[in-house]
Amino acid sequence: MHFDPQVAWDSLPKLLAGTLTTFTVLLPVLVLGLLLALPIALARFKPGPRSVLAAAYIGFFRGVPSLVLLYLIYSGLPQFSLVRETFLWNVFSNAYVCAWIGLALTHSGFMAEIIRGGLAAVPQGTLEAAATLGLKPRQILFRLRLPMAARYVLRAYQNELLIMVKSTAAVSAITLVDLTAAANTVFDYTYDPFTPLMTAAAIYWCITNGIRLAFSAADRKFNRYLVRA
């Protein structure tokens, strides 16, 4: 077992194409997951049927393995003729769309809890102060509470993001060739498992470190207010 630089170099185009797929899957998932998570998190604050539904949503999508969810969407849904014989087929026959939906649902379950925690951590007195200054409830939510919550959850979001980068590897189960799958195909025809997978790991390392640096920069910018000096 040794690392073969020539194999690594030759496999680079395939691995980079896989990296592109990883990002093509990841970016819409992050946007979609966040958009789904926000109303779910907000619904948890007002006791009532909507809060119960939101709790069930979070419980379900945090509980189901994303790989199982991808199989259910990609292979399970077409079992219904309603999906197969209507416009829905245009949607669910596309592996990318299935990956986006499946991973976004999982991501949104976790994000909803992160956002809920952040919103709950904003001190009540701060919100009261804003109310006494004449701000409307909607302004207090969007201009004060969410921006404060976003600062609190920066590190938790970084964790979730790093996990998502690596969880996208599950999409190889529904025919997409992401970075991990690309490394695996190189192994298939070179019979060298070590080199392509180590190269893929190095690329993942670069991505996660880029994210780490971006979050450090964001932390310095947005959490300056926590520094006394």
Add this chain to the structure above:
Amino acid sequence: MSAILSNVAMSQTSAARGQMSAVSISGLNKFYGTFHALRDIDLEVASGEIVVLCGPSGSGKSTLIRCINHLEQHDAGQIHVSGIKLTRRQDDVEKVRRELGMVFQNFNLFPHMTVLANCTFALKLAMRIAEKEAEAIAQEYLAKVNVAEQAHKYPIQLSGGQQQRVAIARALCLKPRIMLFDEPTSALDPESVGSVLRIMEDLAQTGITMICVTHEMGFARRVADRCVFMERGEIVEAGPADTFFDSPSSERLRNFLDKVL
């Protein structure tokens, strides 16, 4: 100092309010579950009057002041602020809050905003005033409470007294007719207490209406037009500062004053 605060007074006197009472409370009752927090409170505060609420902790002083700007909902009775009836409707609440400024025990500054941004936040969002003008207004009031040099710092970088003075400036920026103070010096070290009380005394000279919950009896005696003593959710005794401190008529107030003076 009272001279430089005078344009607060201008905004007070220029408003055509006649002799209308600033805050009028009648038959106010408030429950927390089965706990009767406020019992049949009647209180008239005239425009320009300085009223101090005192009493032991748990007596309902803070609850009363928080009912006036609807941070707490009252269960029975009526509250009028500058003649506006306070109901549960959001636009009534907002109208009433436009009349009122509030200063909290724990300052409640927005920690992630600079001092200046704390002051301009509501000017821009609630009053729709442009950034530049809002900053000019904020700087003016920050200067009045002696924290102008700290405008670009974050709250955490200021002492407690400075933070509370920023909170006062933030409220004054919106030119309220009535200021509510909820134990504004209770979270401060003794040195800072003085700096905040001086600002409040100067403010009292400007003709603004003030309702203060405080344990600072010296301040009450010097500044208050009227002192109100509360115990167990009731107003036990109220009167001009002199009579209140020198010849209290109720046993309960005498007992209280014996403890705190």
